[in-house]
Amino acid sequence: MDSIAVVGGGLVGSMAACFLARKGYHVDVYEMRDDPRTQEQVVGKSINMALSERGRSALRSLGLETQILENYSIKMFARLIHDVSGRKRAIPYGTNRDQYLLSISRRYLNELMLTEVEKFNNISVNFRHKLVGANLDEGKMTFLLDDDKQRQRHQKADIIIGCDGAFSSVRRAMVKLIRFNYSQQYIEHGYIELSIPPRAADGQYAMEVNYLHIWPRGSFMMIALPNLDHSFTVTLFMPFRYYESILDRNDLLNFFKQYFPDSIPLIGEEELVKVFFANSPQPLISIKCQPYNYLDKVLLMGDAAHAMVPFFGQGMNCGFEDCLILDELLTANNNNLRKVLPVYSDQRLGNCHTIIDLAMDNYVEMRDLVNSRTFLVRKQLDRLLNWVFPRHWIPLYSMVTFTRIPYQQCIQDRRWQDRVIARCQTVSIVTFLCTFLYVTYRTGKLNLLHDHLVLNFQ
Incomplete structure (x- = not known):
């Protein structure tokens, strides 16, 4: 089988390595930082993770979900809003008690994934290896070794998986080779x-x-x-x-x-x-790029492909789902990774661009709209309609967070819901006016109303 190099040994890189090793591939993981399990303090991002269904599905596939659920996470059933006055009010996340987020520390999850990686004898992990050059056509990579900044190491792989974050070196090498669309927004x-x-x-x-x-x-x-x-x-x-x-x-x-x-x-x-x-x-950055693959030689995953702001809690969950979708595509294509790379890119692109936009929009909801009466009424209406039509009316937040419905489909369903509500509002207004006119007519007040309007307009 082809040899795989996973550049970036963080959460997504470690998980991708596990899925690929499970398919029988030999995987070399290269991480520029040190092993977090050997450090008292880990430098880097430490915003807590909010684990939801997309991430849990991937962990479940690796047999890790129960361990996290029972021993290493805390259930969060709702947002608890703190007003300036000190008053608090809860806004549930889901439509029932089985729908909740899991608060988990980034460091613990990193350590758990690295420990899982070590269980595979066809995975090799190389810490303190910073990618400084790559010939993607030939699969050649040059790493700078952190223990000796003058020393370089040259490695080769048949396929390179870039999981090296928002400022990906693998992605930077891809830009020079193809018509590559790229945008970033701070x-x-x-x-x-x-x-x-x-x-x-x-x-x-x-x-x-x-x-x-x-x-x-x-x-x-x-x-x-x-x-x-x-x-x-x-x-x-x-x-x-x-x-x-x-x-x-x-x-x-x-x-x-x-x-x-x-x-x-x-x-x-x-x-x-x-x-x-x-x-x-x-700073907080969003990154979109296209495509996620270079021929059948290179693939971008996680933040290297779709960095997003943290306001929908989907950054890690989306990255974990990347790994699960890659695994599902491999199963459907006889474990032929070369064949899967362009298919994965085509399938994943639109969905990842969608969640990047949703994450940006959700910041406005969290910092402002949660105090809006219109927002709260819509939340209650969605909960009611979900209770009445549980299979046909799922609120947007629930679709994104508690299902694996593709992100693009979530948006399409939400737009359909908006159209239904708009039409119902129109029908309600028309029905009210017709009822009002009928009642005034039956009670003999229609002529009085007509005379009143005529006098006012004269």
Whole structure:
């Protein structure tokens, strides 16, 4: 069989390696960072992961879901909205108690996947290997070794899988070879991560545990996800100009007293000041590209193909689904990876572009629309119609989060739902007017109404 090189040993790279090794391929994984299991602190992104059905399906296929569900994650059944006044209200995620997100730490999931990789004797993992050059036609790769920055290692593979993140070196090599469409967008918002420790009195959670907490403030927001150690990982998302306006301790505390007053005693004033000024706000980027393959030699997966902002919680879930779809296509095509690469690209492109756009739109929902009466009424209407027609009316969020319906189909179904509601509204208005006119006629008031309108218009 062809030899496979997976560039990038993060979550998606490790999972892709497992699926490919299970099909009998020999896989070499090259990761530029060190093994996180050997580090006290891991440098890099640490926003908690919200695991949902697409990611769970892939983990289930590898036999890992039960372990995560029972021992290493926390169920979140709803958003818990924190108003400025301190009032809280819940907005359920799904339409029943079986629909929930799982809060899980990025580090744990990385370590779990690497441990799973080590179970395959046809996978070799190479840490501290940074890809600095690639001849994709010949499958040749040049790596810089982190333990000796002057030393290079040259490797060769029949097929290269690029799972090396938003700033992918594999993707950069592809750009030079084909008519490759590529776009990136930095949004005007950045994030800083804070923490709410366990309660000092008893070591328990300082807030309600089975929720994703949101402090929506129109143009910005703060969220908090529970951890197994009874802390909460808190992330503040807001425009960079807001960060730039906060110059000292007083600015910061006044800002939090105005917008997040109930969070101050939870985080702690001193800790808030210390962590906020010790870190710079990190940027958020969306990336679209096309195609995901180069002939039958190279494939992009995960953030290398479709980096997205984190507001629909689908970045990791979409990346894991990439691996599962690749596995399903291999099964349907006699495990012929070369044949599958262009098929995978064609099948996955539109769906990934769709979820990138949905993730961007959901930021507006989380930071603003959750306070809108229209939004809340639509949520209740969707829940009611789903209860009445469970197979035919599934809310958009539920389709994306709790099913594996292709993302493009989710949008098409949502547009159909919008048209149905619009027509029902039109029918309701017409019915009301007809009823009103009929009643006025039957009660002899129609002529009085006519005379009143004539006098007003004269």
